[in-house]
Amino acid sequence: MTDDEEPGIDVDEYDDVWVFVEEHAGDVMPVSWELLEEGRKLAEKLGDELVALVIGEDVDEIAEEALARGADRVLVADDPVFEPYRADPYGEQFRAMVEEYKPSIALIGGTHTGRDFAGRVAVPAHAGLTADVTEIDVDDDGLLQARRPAFGGDVLATILCEDHRPQMATIRPGVFEAAEPTDEADGEIVEADVVVEEADCISEVLEREVGDTADITEAERIVAVGHGVEGDLEPARELAEALDAELAASRAAVDEGWIDGARQVGQTGKTVRPDLYVAVGISGAIQHLEGMNKSGTVIAINNDPNAPIFDHADYGIVGDLVEVCPDLADRLEGELQEVVQ
Amino acid sequence: MSWTIAVGVKQVPDDDEVGIDPDTGRLDRASAPAVMNPPDREALEAALTIRDQVGGEVIAVTMGPPNAKTVLEQAVAMGCDDAVLVTDRAFAGSDTWPTSLTLARTAEALEADVVVCGEETTDSSTGQVPPGIAAHNGWAQLTYVEGVDARPEEDRLAARRDVEGGHELVAAELPVVVAVAYGEFDPRPAGLHRKIYAENDFEPTQWTAEDLEIKEEVGLDVSPTSVGGMETVDPVDRKGEVVDETDDLAEVLTEVSA
């Protein structure tokens, strides 16, 4: 099972930039299209092809869409064994394809599924895998430079993978712009051999429930709630409505189950960069800041004057969110009316 | 029925205390006190929960320098039955590939039915080690786990996973590697007598790379990734103005959203 290759493979045998297209029941995760756009730039610099990797069941349309969004080639592994996602069949399939096609770079969205998958497949491929990347480039030698925040975002570390292939990275969702579909797609779709069988699988999905699939990364305005709301989203929701903003959250609020994980901002959530970010009852932990510190104007509402969030906000008010939010919402609606009159 | 449950715990610099050395611009991690990676405390809780469900033994494992022993003491204080310190100079410079190999071999040596890990570490935050362990051993893996349901009669562990846009319940055959979602398992407090024992009288078993027969497969040389450079990031410049009245804030908000 294990493939303990010795270091020092012939890196020149490997080329092309792969992007893993993550789909669940026909829905593609937005980060996949973001990576396609970014992968395009790398492929052009390297003079390589951009290959989209589509694994799933009945994924023809997704393969077509990947072409339309700029892939030179789409590698498809289409089989019921791949729906829904499981690490072991996906991992084995990927390993086989890497062995056959020898990609130089493989980019994977840093979603839960992407990270589950990447961690699994990098080992048998003896690939170099960099997690949670926020910047990518290639250097003059064609080596992937994967940059990621380290130690709470104070440092940007550049991770290289010199002697192993593929050079893999999971990329944080929301960091890059997505590739838009065009009509001039002229790439090809290639069916890969499916190497796994249901009988070999060691895991079984018993139930699957779909929740909120909101994409907060596109929002221009965000009101984010933290543990300080203590389960009552109403004040923040009022404010969000007055501002016409999307609701997002810190991990603490997500963990409490007050709001869906799709709306989590931060290192292990999404990176957002709205024009306006209002943090309501959020302390400003580094893991949270990492996901929102590229926002335009940042506003903090917190009752603790020493909360770190105030150091990372343009404007703040020290007060009880239960009072401040509705009050603010009222005034905003007032102002808005004035503007209208 | 009883399972052997291994838990990977790692010592990390205390997040709140890591500073940047003004001279080198590098992170001054040496001066930050070492603590247990917070997600690993939750991994321990998940492991003890599984033990509560099926019976068996929970064995904490860390790969690290000799002073990483303190995190094992904490694990034993919390309720682990035993602990292994895997320590060897040969491990220096290991990235996630050899780290997960080491933990995979350790889990095999312990004949583990389940390996429980934290979601990720606060110092390297890759989350790659648990799937790496599973891959090295060809075992099943369950990541982002929010709840565990041991099913000894099926020789399987079922888990509720947090996945994009929802949740799923997955059953995996033993042996299985579990990485628990951070924030879902509230670590139990250590018992008084266990705490006294763990901190004063307990000694973990120590294994080396040689014991695990992986001396040539660990360390800097076999690590596929290397750090090419570190740049300190200038913090985003914020105005940091605190206003007294909601009115003032409303004004700002109307301005920026105009």
Added chain:
Amino acid sequence: MTPELDGDAVADPNYDDEFDAIVVGAGLAGSAAALTMANRGLEVLLIERGSSPGAKNVFGGVCYTPTIRELTDFDGAPLERYVAERRFSMLSRNDETAVSISPGEWHEAPHNDSYTVLRGEFDEWFAEQAVEAGTTLVTSTTVTGLVRKNGRIVGVETDRPDGTIRAPYVVLAEGGNSLVSEGADLKATETRENVAVGVKEVLEFPGRDEVIEDRFRLTDDAGVSYHYFGEGAVGDAFGGGFIYTNDDTVSIGVAYRIEDAVAADQSPEATLNAFKSHPAVAPLVRDARTVEYSAKTIPEGGAESIPDLVHDGAAIVGDAAGLVLNNGVHLEGTNMAVESGYHAGNAIARAADQGRVGAKALQAYPDALERSFVVQNLERYAWMMDAVEADRDLLFEDLPRAFADAGTEYFRMDRTPKEAHAENAKRAVLDAVGGWTGAAKLALRYRKVVT
């Protein structure tokens, strides 16, 4: 070859009666007791609720170390500065009248055994000395009650699972907020008038070197202890303010009676802020940033409110036993805490050697304390608190103002002869104290402070 577990892990550890004594609280008193007993060969368990000893402990800043220096090797102790100058100021609303003392002898080791310290570091170091002597320390564990058997105290209960542990002797060193001792009826809850509240900030001066040396006229490790009284220090309340210099921070705070805090509706923060902005104080702390804020109660009952120090199976030491001297001129608790811990530790070690338990077996502790400076000092100043309370308006409002007025008059520059100025100055003071008779009475009443 597969490696194997050593397999010697204990499945169900139990430490009941494995220790000779349990000490509750790793403050100065607790660590002193633990160290003393460990030095005498006892197995000691020291239980501290903070994540490390001293983590949350509050005090002003000067640690008096004559006993500590005897108990352990003092060389590695984390001291900030030695006290080279003591200054006493009377503050009215806008004026200051001060006396400063800085004998040359204080610059020589052991520096009159007076050092500013930060408790987070100092208490941790002191507890470490006890650990090195063989004490077992458990942190993050709060004692919630005592275990009794036939009336005798035989152990403690903690907030942890499986949290009861037994030992023949228990030392209560839990500080002023002594919930365990009170809960177990070993002492009465302090009456309001005998409790003061202390609030303190640690200030730093970001991006500036030598601020402390310059502002307080210091070189090397020398430091200052400034005490302030009068309405400019704590407003209407009964108490005072202080400033101590640390290595590169300054501790500033106020301590005053809780009763006044309620009566005058004066929050600790507001009182401290007013003190910080007094014209005599503000320049000393200009451009500072607060890095720490803390508040705590101080027992000030003096000699009369010392509870029974020993019980069947237990002894009470330090602030828990009300051993603090706070009279305006002296604010001393650290030395008394250590001294009491030392005597209690000795008494227990002796009782353990003789295999005796019970209150009588520990009587050596109160006896020794009675003979020591601790009780002697408290008794000497016991009368003073009452006197000061009776003269409160005079001492804290009228007199500071009168001294300020007297100074203003005495040094007035105008075309009137100095004799008239001197007369006006004298009158200002005499008016305040009630003429010569008043002054004489006052001098008589307070002579013990200085003689």
